[in-house]
Amino acid sequence: MTSHTIDPDLVLSVQDVDKTFTLHLQDAQRLPVLRGLTFDVPRGTCVVLGGESGSGKSTVMKMVFGSYGADAGRILLAHDGRVLDLAAAQPREVLAARRETMGYVSQFLRAVPRVAALDVVAEPLVERGADRDTARERAAELLSRLSIPERLWTLPPATFSGGEQQRVNIARGFIAERPLLLLDEPTASLDARNREVVIGLIRERLARGVGMLAIFHDADVRDAVGDAVVDVRAFTPQPAGAAA
Ligand SMILES: Nc1ncnc2c1ncn2[C@@H]1O[C@H](COP(=O)(O)OP(=O)(O)OP(=O)(O)O)[C@@H](O)[C@H]1O
Numbered sequence: 001m002t003s004h005t006i007d008p009d010l011v012l013s014v015q016d017v018d019k020t021f022t023l024h025l026q027d028a029q030r031l032p033v034l035r036g037l038t039f040d041v042p043r044g045t046c047v048v049l050g051g052e053s054g055s056g057k058s059t060v061m062k063m064v065f066g067s068y069g070a071d072a073g074r075i076l077l078a079h080d081g082r083v084l085d086l087a088a089a090q091p092r093e094v095l096a097a098r099r100e101t102m103g104y105v106s107q108f109l110r111a112v113p114r115v116a117a118l119d120v121v122a123e124p125l126v127e128r129g130a131d132r133d134t135a136r137e138r139a140a141e142l143l144s145r146l147s148i149p150e151r152l153w154t155l156p157p158a159t160f161s162g163g164e165q166q167r168v169n170i171a172r173g174f175i176a177e178r179p180l181l182l183l184d185e186p187t188a189s190l191d192a193r194n195r196e197v198v199i200g201l202i203r204e205r206l207a208r209g210v211g212m213l214a215i216f217h218d219a220d221v222r223d224a225v226g227d228a229v230v231d232v233r234a235f236t237p238q239p240a241g242a243a244a
C-alpha cells in the first residue's frame with residue numbers, strides 16, 4: 001500500500017481525478033465528466049463547487065463520499081491520524097471514514113420506513129458509541145433549533161414536507177461532529193428563517209475547524225459562508241479533436 005502525506009492544515013486534497021461514466025443501457029457509451037480535477041479543502045474553510053447544471057458537482061461530492069469510484073487520481077482524506085486515499089480505499093475503510101471523519105448532507109433524505117425522525121437524526125451518534133438517550137437529547141436540540149414541531153419527532157419522516165425532510169437531513173448530517181462535511185444544496189427548499197439557522201450551524205462548525213465542501217444553489221448562502229469557489233467546468237474534458 002502506498003502511503004501519502006498532505007499538509008496538516010488540509011482535511012481533504014483531491015489530486016488529478018478523472019471520471020467517465022459508462023452508460024451500460026446505451027451500448028456502453030462513454031460520458032467523460034471530469035479530467036484532472038484538483039483542489040484542496042483546508043480545515044475551517046468552506047470550499048464551494050461552482051459550475052452549471054450537469055457539470056459534475058454532485059459527482060465530485062459522491063466520489064469524495066465513496067459512492068462513486070474515480071478512474072484516476074487521488075482523493076486524500078486526513079483520517080484517523082493518517083492519510084487515506086479514498087480513490088483506492090477498501091469498502092470497510094470508506095465506512096470507517098464516513099463514521100468518524102466525513103458527514104454528508106445529501107439533497108434529499110433517504111427515508112427509512114418506520115424509524116422516528118428523532119432516531120433518524122440520532123443514529124450517527126449511536127453508531128459512534130453514544131448511548132441512545134444522550135443521542136436523542138442532542139437530536140431533540142437540533143430538531144427544535146431547526147423548527148421541526150415536537151409532535152413530528154416520533155413520526156417517520158417519509159410523509160414530512162420537502163422542507164421538513166431537508167431539515168431532518170441537515171440535523172442528521174450535523175449531529176456528529178466530523179472534520180469534513182459535504183453539503184449538497186442543503187438550503188434549497190428552506191424558507192429565509194431556516195436558511196439563517198443553517199448558516200449559523202455552518203459558521204459554528206467552521207469556527208471549530210471543520211472543513212466543508214458545498215454546493216449552494218443560493219447566492220446568499222454562498223456569499224455568507226463560502227471561502228473559495230472551485231469551478232468544475234475548468235475540469236470538463238475537451239471532446240477528442242477539439243482545438244487545444
Ligand atoms: N450514475 C451516473 N451514471 C451516468 N451518468 C451520470 C451519473 N451521475 C451523473 N451522471 C452524468 O454526469 C454529469 C454530471 O452530473 P452531476 O449530477 O454531477 O451534475 P451537477 O453539476 O451536480 O448538476 P446539478 O447542478 O443539476 O445538480 C451529467 O451529465 C449526468 O447525466
Ligand SMILES: [Mg+2]
Nearest residue numbers: 057058059215
Ligand atoms: Mg447536483
